[in-house]
Amino acid sequence: MGFGSADNQIHVANRCGENIYVIPMPNKDWVWGDIGFTVLTTILTFGEAAPAAATAINSLSRLQKAITLVKSILGNPYVKAIKYAALEYKIARNGLREVETEILRKAEAARKEIITFLKSEGALIKPNEFKQVSNEKNYNPLRMISPSGWGGLFGASDAALFIATESLSRFALFNTNSDYSWIVEPNMVVRSKYGHIWESAKSEGYYRFSASDRLVEGQDLKPNESISSPNKSYDFVYQEDGNAVIYERRKPDGEKAIWASDTYGKAAWRTCMQDDGNFVVYEAEGKPVWATDKCGYDPMYEGCSLVMQDDGNLVIYNKDNKVIWASGTYR
Known part of the structure; x- marks a missing residue:
């Protein structure tokens, strides 16, 4: 009722x-x-x-x-x-x-x-x-x-x-x-x-139950942690199977994968938004298995944040709000 x-x-x-x-x-x-x-x-x-x-x-x-x-x-x-x-x-x-x-x-x-x-x-x-x-x-x-x-x-x-x-x-x-x-x-x-x-x-x-809509430099996701768009329609999840996935929420009991790092089967350890502008998925023992590879030690890559947006796009912005990398999942 x-x-x-x-x-x-x-x-x-x-x-x-x-x-x-x-x-x-x-x-x-x-x-x-x-x-x-x-x-x-x-x-x-x-x-x-x-x-x-x-x-x-x-x-x-x-x-x-x-x-x-x-x-x-x-x-x-x-x-x-x-x-x-x-x-x-x-x-x-x-x-x-x-x-x-x-x-x-x-x-x-x-x-x-x-x-x-x-x-x-x-x-x-x-x-x-x-x-x-x-x-x-x-x-x-x-x-x-x-x-x-x-x-x-x-x-x-x-x-x-x-x-x-x-x-x-x-x-x-x-x-x-x-x-x-x-x-x-x-x-x-x-x-x-x-x-x-x-x-x-x-x-x-x-x-x-997400911490926020973004990761700032120096912050990471552990297995089964996520960030979510402010409108709660999209989740970026680092899964226990080692894959990092963007999900579009369809119903309270369902979601659809629209992007993945394709690191399924790698021993899950952590992902990290690094201070060089690179976002990296690491497996056990600190071995990188996937990265955005848009990085460097110059002003362009300072103060970067990885943001899960309301439009379904996962984007890295620098301190001047310029796009460094995007998943291309704009809906």
């Missing part, structure tokens, strides 16, 4: 190894239809719209706050300084400078602001615990016959979840049916088997 039905609940189990915060929301694609339906139905039934409108606007306000939070995590350069470990890398390589001290101060201030929001709006779930994060029966009982309610009856994604680790190192934002539950693993959020919160049912749905 829909997001506001009497019996629907979303539970989230934490198996990722650190505290997480979960914010449940209505699916933004249903919000305005539900607001209109709620207000109209309340007028016809009770002769006034104020209480229903207030409830609906409150839901919309929470949704907008969460979307703003996601944009902050994606786009705030001071938060990125912590997330990507770029600041620590620069300090280790160049020595501490005043500008880096100021960036660190602003980064910590931004982090505290976001954590404060998560604590006030989200449910805290500790490692190896689970919690009910959504039960909307008290919001508005008329929602069970609203557009999202009918959609939920037939399996539509009438709700949304934002999940972030306390360190802000990983996050996920995705739509879900309001009667589904999820397990947060170190690199993935997976559907729970119905009635069994700790038993995963990956065939029913999963999402990458």
Whole structure:
């Protein structure tokens, strides 16, 4: 049934190894239809719209706050300084400078602001615990016959979840049916088997639990880690079989490979965005098995980042935002 039905609940189990915060929301694609339906139905039934409108606007306000939070995590350069470990890398390589001290101060201030929001709006779930994060029966009982309610009856994604680790190192934002539950693993959020919160049912749905949309110089991906486009439509994954693959998401339970390094069968170790502008896939014992080979030690290759874009293209940009290499998977 829909997001506001009497019996629907979303539970989230934490198996990722650190505290997480979960914010449940209505699916933004249903919000305005539900607001209109709620207000109209309340007028016809009770002769006034104020209480229903207030409830609906409150839901919309929470949704907008969460979307703003996601944009902050994606786009705030001071938060990125912590997330990507770029600041620590620069300090280790160049020595501490005043500008880096100021960036660190602003980064910590931004982090505290976001954590404060998560604590006030989200449910805290500790490692190896689970919690009910959504039960909307008290919001508005008329929602069970609203557009999202009918959609939920037939399996539509009438709700949304934002999940972030306390360190802000990983996050996920995705739509879900309001009667589904999820397990947060170190690199993935997976559907729970119905009635069994700790038993995963990956065939029913999963999402990458990615650190960001990019790797900055000096940063790497370990096996089964990924970066994801901001719109969550594309994932670049370093797999345990040694292959590095770009996936286009088709459904919550499926994805299609659109590019690969063709290093399947190589002993997986790590990939690295190097400070010479080269992105390299290494197998065990540090042997390179694939590389972009667009590199050098001159200003053109300084400050490079590997970015998974919303258009499906995996691109290396230098510090001046010039393209050094691209996968050519523009969709």
